[in-house]
Amino acid sequence: MPKQPIRVELSSTKKPKPQSDQLEFGKIFTDHMFVMDYSIDKGWYDPRIIPYQAIPMDPASMVYHYGQSVFEGLKAYVSEDQKILLFRPEKNMERLNRSNDRLCIPQIDTETVLEGLNELIRIDKDWVPDAEGTSLYIRPFIISTEPYLGVAPSSTYKLIIILSPVGSYYKEGIHPVKIAVENEFVRAVKGGTGNAKTAGNYASSLKAQQVAETKGFSQVLWLDGIEKKYIEEVGSMNIFFKINGEIVTPELNGSILEGITRNSVLELLKHWEIPVTERKISIDELIEAHQSGELEEIFGTGTAAVISPVGELIYHDQPYVIQNGQTGEVSKKLYEAITGIQKGTQPDIFGWTVEVDSVVKQA
Amino acid sequence: MPKQPIRVELSSTKKPKPQSDQLEFGKIFTDHMFVMDYSIDKGWYDPRIIPYQAIPMDPASMVYHYGQSVFEGLKAYVSEDQKILLFRPEKNMERLNRSNDRLCIPQIDTETVLEGLNELIRIDKDWVPDAEGTSLYIRPFIISTEPYLGVAPSSTYKLIIILSPVGSYYKEGIHPVKIAVENEFVRAVKGGTGNAKTAGNYASSLKAQQVAETKGFSQVLWLDGIEKKYIEEVGSMNIFFKINGEIVTPELNGSILEGITRNSVLELLKHWEIPVTERKISIDELIEAHQSGELEEIFGTGTAAVISPVGELIYHDQPYVIQNGQTGEVSKKLYEAITGIQKGTQPDIFGWTVEVDSVVKQA
Known part of the structure; x- marks a missing residue:
């Protein structure tokens, strides 16, 4: 699968952004999303960034009935020098394809999707929060969309990436x-x-x-x-x-x-x-x-x-x-090391972080 | 939960109906559908029959991510005297509520849903096919709709019933x-x-x-x-x-x-x-x-x-x-007995069939 060019349609309006220190988990979404379609004839096609919006779905869409659905979760962080860093995104793409295999969903070209993610974050860069403990949660997912009630793999799919500025997942924070x-x-x-x-x-x-x-x-x-x-x-x-x-x-x-x-x-x-x-x-x-x-x-x-x-x-x-x-001591040490690498405050000795291209976040 | 009145909005256009002897399984849907919504404040509300249509869904809708989705399948048949018969529909409603319980989806009032189904079939009665081996397949289902990425039961749901005139499920028919x-x-x-x-x-x-x-x-x-x-x-x-x-x-x-x-x-x-x-x-x-x-x-x-x-x-x-x-002999005998009861050509000794109210299908 060759990498495909990504079409961009910008939103004409911007939603109000939440305060960085009042974020919950996964309730607010940014101005844009990445979408790509699949059909048997075309393979994965039309990768595009469009305004975040509801998608009209036929009630017979197979995902509602037979649950072909896979997803990933990863995060983007703002570094001290205002760069936006992703943590091991290629690992998520590899796992997405392994999940696809188990669920009979066609393999994706991971380069196209990573490029789409990069571009999406570039466009919505002002949504990446920078308060302590916050990040931009990234949710790529694929759903089956063929309107058909036979139990079989769907012939059409949608891959979508949505972004959500988040605080800590657990209300209790790092407390045991x-x-x-x-x-x-x-x-x-x-x-x-x-x-x-x-x-x-x-x-x-x-x-x-x-x-x-x-x-x-x-x-x-x-x-x-x-x-x-x-x-x-x-x-x-x-x-x-x-x-x-x-x-x-x-x-x-x-x-x-x-x-x-x-x-x-x-x-x-x-x-x-x-x-x-x-x-x-x-x-x-x-x-x-x-x-x-x-x-x-x-x-x-x-x-x-x-x-x-x-x-x-x-x-x-x-x-x-x-x-x-x-x-415990090891829990604390691991938390500090991983979040330190994720936010760029500790040396990235394993080469885990990936910088979102040409983005410097405005302070 | 008291039974609720059902609102009806008829379609201004009618789709062409397929030939009864050329039906596949689950690919064609009738002119209308039944929909009912749930929120924590209102419970299940606004049961209604509306034109069959795509439903706009937020990409963060929980069903896409965490799969809260339950469904049922049952059939309606035309009897020799042109009545429309359902086969044990109350059993499907009971099972739907058992599935709801396992998936943390709120219980439905089965009377309201059965009444909605009855009314839906009355409205789309000309879609019930009558060729040998055909029937109207009925698909009630419930999906979680809250736009939220936390792993938890959704606070909103949709129950939908769609109808599909079908031929035999297996292309091989009754052959072993x-x-x-x-x-x-x-x-x-x-x-x-x-x-x-x-x-x-x-x-x-x-x-x-x-x-x-x-x-x-x-x-x-x-x-x-x-x-x-x-x-x-x-x-x-x-x-x-x-x-x-x-x-x-x-x-x-x-x-x-x-x-x-x-x-x-x-x-x-x-x-x-x-x-x-x-x-x-x-x-x-x-x-x-x-x-x-x-x-x-x-x-x-x-x-x-x-x-x-x-x-x-x-x-x-x-x-x-x-x-x-x-x-085998028992397989054949069971097939003939059950389909006979379903189509009203054999006496309904167990009281399994339910007639759709006041409907006589035009020949």
Whole structure:
């Protein structure tokens, strides 16, 4: 697939911008969006930037009925010298194509989409917030659009990128959260779609999350769907444990999402020569480690929260306090390192950040 | 929830109707649709019939990202005396509310929706086809519409009913199909969403179906996601086996959809005093029954196909021919009984059909 030229249609009006220090997560969107269509005859065609707008969709559009939908989430940050930095965007594009494969959605030309994203941010650059903890959240997604009720892959699709200036994902911020081990509901199983970033995984997770919230917990800790024994993810994040000085995270097994923050954490830990292992880890092992005083830290990793320390684990109604309910040393160090690289205040030793071309944000 | 009055806005133009004998499945839609909205303040409100039309949707609408989507499928038939009959529509409404519960979508008032469906069919009555094997396929569905990127249940929804005059679902018609046992992909697992009629289940199934088709098979036979041992469903249908004179179907276990045709088949078999059991059945038991000559019939059941006989089963690349590749006696008898009741040519001994009020179709 050759890279395609991008058409631009600017909005004639500009929406009012929110105050940087009053941002929530994912409720406000910028003035423009990137759109590209797919048909069997043309392949992906007409990449374009147009004013942010509602899209007329036939009620028979397949996405409503058979859920072919994949997405990504990444962020842009303003650096101290007022450049706009993206964090490992090529990783998101690669994962989007892996999700596409699982959902029978045609592969995209990642260069065209990255170019479209670059251009979109250039146009909406004044929307990138710069207050502490804020960023521009980027949501690329693909949906099936053919109006047809047969159960089959759609013959037409839309890829869309929307942008949202955001504050912290969790209202509790970087403070440690309470999580509860989920015993009834299952997020995903090997042979299913757990390692694809597709809408159905999130739909399936809502019920457990709702039950957990009524009990006062922030997130659920997902166990594997087969033996209900091995730990998989926490909420919509990957999870890490520090046990007796060693960091452990569940190995990628086909039902766990291959998180980009997860990967960055692994690379940083290796660079720091902190022992880290990807392997199966059971809830029993975790409880035993807690009882012997060896469970030193728990934290989730994801684009929205970056690092989310866990202060308390609930299993069979029994609370297990972690690190006295405080943020652990490794969690803190990782959060500072990753957000530092993302915002350009720390040296980008891995070459993770990508500068949005020729943009200097006006102060 | 009290039943609500339904507003009607008729279309000023009429689309050309397709020839009854040239219908495909789910590609053509009638002149009108039923729509109802939900907000936390108002509950479900403004039930209305409006011209069939595309609906403007914000690109941040939650259904595209987190997949809160449930649906139903049922059919309307023309009887010999030109009445329009629905088949057990209250069962679909009950199941829709069970799906709603699993997907954190608010419960609907089933009376309002059934009244809306009745009125919609009354208005589009000339679209109900009457050629042999045809019917009006009815697709009620609910989607989340709040423009918000946080992973949480939406605060707004749309319920829509669209109608499509259809021919047979399977191009092969009532002829027996080839199905292949799926060993890699999993449709659903206990604790997941397998027993809800939600988009994600179908999205997840496409890949296995696509692989099966390239090998010349019509459908995949799904095994349980835990042991990969017990039979669950076939394609998007429930499945039945006749083994040594007894009919067996997998018991409802939380990951199998509670099919309405499945239920009708069970009731008919009991009425006919044919022995029938709902229980776990393993693929090994099935292969053994074939080898001892006791596997007499296999058939799928679902709204779209009604009864779909299986002529060949493929397991580990080995073909097992069923009933010499012909439609079995029980499959035939069930198909004739159910379609007979649906079309009013056989006595409705169970009270399954519901007449659309005051409609006599013009010949």
